[in-house]
Amino acid sequence: MRVSGAKAYDIALLLSRKLFLTPRYAALSSIYNEKDEFVDQVIVIYFKAPNSYTTEDVVEFQCHGGVIVANMILEAVLKSGARLANPGEFTKRAFLNGRIDLSKAEAIGKLIEAKSISAAKLLSRHLKGELQKFVEEARENLLEIMAFVEVTIDYAEEDLPTDIEEQIVQKLKLLITSLERILENSKQREGLIEGFKIAIVGRTNVGKSSLLNKLLQYERAITSNIEGTTRDTIEEEIKIGTHIVKFVDTAGIREADNEIEKIGIERSLSAIEAADIIIGVFDISREANGEDKDILKLLRNAxxxxxxxHVMNKCDLQNCFDVSLLENPIKISCKQDIKPLTDTLNEYLNTLDINEEIMLSSARQISAVTQSLNALKISRDLLKGGELELFSYHLNEAITAISLITKTYERDEILEAMFGKFCLGK
Ligand SMILES: Nc1nc2c(ncn2[C@@H]2O[C@H](COP(=O)(O)OP(=O)(O)OP(=O)(O)O)[C@@H](O)[C@H]2O)c(=O)[nH]1
Ligand SMILES: [Mg+2]
Structure with a gap:
């Protein structure tokens, strides 16, 4: 149990009945509650400010296992003046007190919920400051350009000297390319962090729910030979190799008159929209019909x-399906074996594993880089037209946007520092 803040040390002394605690030493100590009753024998460690996670005084109680003892200590801690932390408050304080930037705070939050080993590896790279370093370098480059241009606007009668303009154009070009690359790399792999979504789609009765059940290894969804058995989408997390992915079983797609079934089909279509991977299931024991062709069209247009x-199901039965309609079909039988499908999925997920390149780890970061990139492209075009003031406006927008990833950009302060490098009034 951890207590952080100005009173943490006093609380620890009170509960342990000790006169002092040496910072960073593990002290064996009895803990007493406010009624002077012995609660537990624990290890107390005192982290003296600023050498702690939050940079405040932090005290850690390592008590015996189980919920009851821990709760009794928690109660004693609360009675002596502490309050419960809000979700993520320790990390929030670490950020507010300047110990970590936002990209690290975000990495800590996501690391706890990581959906794969490779996601955890990427997040630990962010925790070490890889993303922060990249953003700060980009920002410094942009600020330097900004400073050049603002000096020209304020102090020079004429336009930018051509050699400087050429340098700026080169710098912008490099930055635009690197941001574009990061975005592409990150978007493809977004599911690695948030968890991939896999939609199982097809016409009625092809065995979509049977496939979900077989993946889960228990009868999660109702299956039957009645067409339109599944009316709603069913979501379940399943581990494929080292990845935790979310499978979505959907209502079979067909022309339905029934109001409830229609709603179910609408949901199937949104599940397709939201999925990273779509498994189209076809029943090879029946001839392909118009509904199968609609599904194929849907898949083509995704x-x-x-x-x-493309999955051929019911391969334990005789084949009546025109297989040439399908692309690289995977043959399975939910009654017998679906390993060819899980193997293909595992292989594909592994190809998405994180490479050495810089990557963003959240939708928030992707949106910040997208905004910054758009502003940069606008300003590049304005520079070509010689519109310096507008250029500077959009450049500022680009800096503000990319700064959202690490820490808010305070224009005046940073610009002042930049201008300090120039000999103005020369
Ligand atoms: N022989 C055989 N039968 C299967 C196989 N997979 C599913 N079935 C049967 O096909 C029927 C339909 O299966 P479901 O899983 O309910 O099909 P669905 O695609 O979910 O159907 P809807 O929910 O109505 O869209 C059931 O009777 C299953 O037992 C298979 O691989 N082989
Ligand atoms: Mg079903």
Whole structure:
């Protein structure tokens, strides 16, 4: 149990009945509550400010296992003046007190919920400051450009000297390329952090729910030979290799008259929209019909950043299906074996594993870089047209946006520091 803040040390002395605690030493100590009753024997460690996670005084009680003892100590701590921390408050304080920047705070939060080993590896790289370093370098480059241009606007009668303009154009070009690369790299792999979503789609009765059950290894969804058994989407997390992914079983897609079934089909379509991977299931024991062709069309029209898999199900039965309609079909039987599908999925997920390149780890970071990139492209074009003031306006926008990843950009303060390098009034 951890207590942070100005009173943490006094609380620890009170509960342990000690006169002092040496910082960073593990002290064996009895703990007493406000009624002077012995509660537990624990290890107390005192982290003296600023050498702690929050940079405040922090005291750690390492008590015996189980919920009851821990709760009794918690109660004693609360009775002596502490309050419960809000979710994430320790990390929030670490950020507010300047110990970590936002990219690190975000990495800590996501690390706890990481959906794969490779996601955890990436987040620990962010925790070490990889993303922070990248953002700060980009920001410094942009600020330098900004300073040049503002000096020209304020102090020079004429336009930017051509050699400087050429340098700025080069710098912008490099930055734009690197931001574009990061975005592409990150968008493809977004599911690694947030967890991939896999939609199982097809016409009615092809065995979508049977597939979900087989993946889960228990009868989660109702299956039957009645068409339109599944009316709602069903979501379950399943581990494939080292990845935790979310499978979504959907209502079979067909022309439905029934109001409830229609709503279910609407939901199937949104599940396709939200998925990173779409498994189209086809029942090879029946001839392909118009509904199968509609599904194929749906799969063809899905966004290009989604992975599409064509699956032939019921391979334990005789084949009546025109298989040439399918692309690289994977043969399975939910009654017998679905390993060819899980193997393909595992292989695909592994190809997405994180490489050495810089990557963003949240939708918030992706949006910040997208905004910054758009502003940079606008300002690049304005510079070509010689519109310095507008250029500077959009450049400022680009700096503000990318700074959201690490810490808020305070224009005056940073610009002052930058201008300090120039000999103005020369
Ligand atoms: N022989 C055989 N039968 C299967 C296989 N997979 C599913 N079935 C049967 O096919 C029927 C339909 O299966 P479901 O899993 O309910 O199909 P669904 O696609 O979820 O159907 P809807 O929810 O109505 O869209 C059931 O009777 C299953 O037992 C298979 O691989 N082989
Ligand atoms: Mg079903």
């Amino acid at each position: 966004k290009t950043d989604k992975k599409i898999l």
